Amino acid sequence: MFDEIEFERMKRLPKYVFAEVNAIKMKARRAGEDIIDFSMGNPDSPTPKHIVDKLKEAASKPKNYGYSTSHGIYKLRLAICSWYKRKYNVDLNPDTEAVATMGSKEGYVHLIQAITNQGDTAIVPDPTYPIHSYAFMLSGACVHTFELVYDNEFRLDEDVFFQSLIKTIRETIPKVKYVLVNFPHNPTTTTVTKEFYTKLVSLAKKERFYIISDIAYADITFDGYVTPSIFEAKGAKDVAVESFTLSKSYSMAGWRVGFIVGNEKLVGALKSIKSWLDYGMFTPIQVAATIALDGPQKCVADVTKKYEKRRDVMLEAFGQAGWKMDKPNASMFIWAKLPDIALHLGSLEFSKQLLIKAKIAVSPGIGFGRYGDNYVRIALIENEKRIRQAAKNIKKYLNDLQEEGKGKEIKKRKQD
Numbered sequence: 001m002f003d004e005i006e007f008e009r010m011k012r013l014p015k016y017v018f019a020e021v022n023a024i025k026m027k028a029r030r031a032g033e034d035i036i037d038f039s040m041g042n043p044d045s046p047t048p049k050h051i052v053d054k055l056k057e058a059a060s061k062p063k064n065y066g067y068s069t070s071h072g073i074y075k076l077r078l079a080i081c082s083w084y085k086r087k088y089n090v091d092l093n094p095d096t097e098a099v100a101t102m103g104s105k106e107g108y109v110h111l112i113q114a115i116t117n118q119g120d121t122a123i124v125p126d127p128t129y130p131i132h133s134y135a136f137m138l139s140g141a142c143v144h145t146f147e148l149v150y151d152n153e154f155r156l157d158e159d160v161f162f163q164s165l166i167k168t169i170r171e172t173i174p175k176v177k178y179v180l181v182n183f184p185h186n187p188t189t190t191t192v193t194k195e196f197y198t199k200l201v202s203l204a205k206k207e208r209f210y211i212i213s214d215i216a217y218a219d220i221t222f223d224g225y226v227t228p229s230i231f232e233a234k235g236a237k238d239v240a241v242e243s244f245t246l247s248k249s250y251s252m253a254g255w256r257v258g259f260i261v262g263n264e265k266l267v268g269a270l271k272s273i274k275s276w277l278d279y280g281m282f283t284p285i286q287v288a289a290t291i292a293l294d295g296p297q298k299c300v301a302d303v304t305k306k307y308e309k310r311r312d313v314m315l316e317a318f319g320q321a322g323w324k325m326d327k328p329n330a331s332m333f334i335w336a337k338l339p340d341i342a343l344h345l346g347s348l349e350f351s352k353q354l355l356i357k358a359k360i361a362v363s364p365g366i367g368f369g370r371y372g373d374n375y376v377r378i379a380l381i382e383n384e385k386r387i388r389q390a391a392k393n394i395k396k397y398l399n400d401l402q403e404e405g406k407g408k409e410i411k412k413r414k415q416d
């Protein structure tokens with residue numbers, strides 16, 4: 001019916017690569033198979049008790065049942081600003097420089113909707129967390145990319161980054177308005193130094209673009225690495241906003257709480273669009289989120305330790321199974337190069353085979369951009385026992401792949 005009515009905006013979205021792998025996973029699960037699932041960055045730990053208790057208490061008070069404030073209750077915005085002060089010694093105004101959002105994804109998408117004009121240009125390094133570019137595309141912007149280059153300890157090659165960024169800015173018409181950065185990076189886990197932001201802020205002022213920084217994994221760091229904030233760079237508030245989420249640090253993914261802070265003009269635009277679109281999160285959730293940010297932070301250290309231990313177990317067990325991986329020092333992922341023997345498959349086919357033959361779900365790197373195709377992203381959301389089981393399955397799969405390769409070689413030689 002009504003074939004002439006088309007949804008042009010939806011056509012800007014490419015085919016969702018992850019959906020293909022997901023469909024295989026769901027089919028296998030429905031058939032009763034046990035799939036070891038490393039595909040999504042969905043924390044498996046329970047939200048800390050003191051936060052859940054606060055939600056229960058706040059949810060028992062009828063005064064909290066009405067519409068809330070779309071940009072966040074004052075106490076939560078105050079807690080967000082205290083979090084920045086404590087962690088980064090950054091001063092923020094809770095009224096003009098902070099917005100609480102329904103998870104950082106909602107905040108990001110609505111910010112982009114509010115600030116993008118049709119035909120604007122934005123730069124998003126590749127690979128990327130998909131919504132970083134699709135939010136711009138959905139809003140009518142043109143996204144330009146360049147390859148994110150990092151070393152084997154997942155430290156950004158900052159010189160190459162700035163060369164590529166400057167080249168892309170010079171080549172892009174109309175002039176670039178927005179640059180997205182996300183460190184620790186999803187999916188590659190790449191990290192940066194404080195100096196990176198000083199240079200980026202200074203370039204933004206010179207070239208006149210705004211920066212949107214996403215530090216969703218700021219707390220999940222290992223081996224002494226500390227995530228810097230863009231606001232540690234002098235004058236960053238003139239040109240930047242930064243987002244953070246409670247999803248990862250406090251295992252609150254389903255609660256949908258995050259925030260965006262910084263530049264008044266951008267924060268103001270987000271506040272304004274939200275005032276049209278929503279009535280804010282359920283107040284008890286905001287009260288509990290305030291306690292998460294202001295309360296004891298041991299839970300953050302505990303969850304970080306858990307991911308760190310899983311990282312170590314995975315590197316060791318998968319390595320012994322024949323799949324050597326580089327060690328990340330942040331985030332809840334391992335960005336694993338395909339084993340040599342499987343490189344020719346590409347990340348999508350490899351992920352499908354892992355699912356079907358080894359009963360393991362991972363995210364194919366191609367889903368994060370064209371420079372991701374030699375990799376898969378493995379989320380550390382299964383326990384150590386299941387990680388070791390996955391390693392056993394992988395060992396068998398890789399052996400079979402090798403035998404298959406030998407078989408093909410013999411057949412080919414015979415034909416020759």
Ligand SMILES: Cc1ncc(COP(=O)(O)O)c(C=O)c1O
Nearest residue numbers: 041103104105186216245247258
């Ligand atoms: C880099 C990055 N930013 C933002 C988000 C969105 O988090 P949320 O919407 O749960 O706050 C994620 C989720 O995985 C992420 O990886």
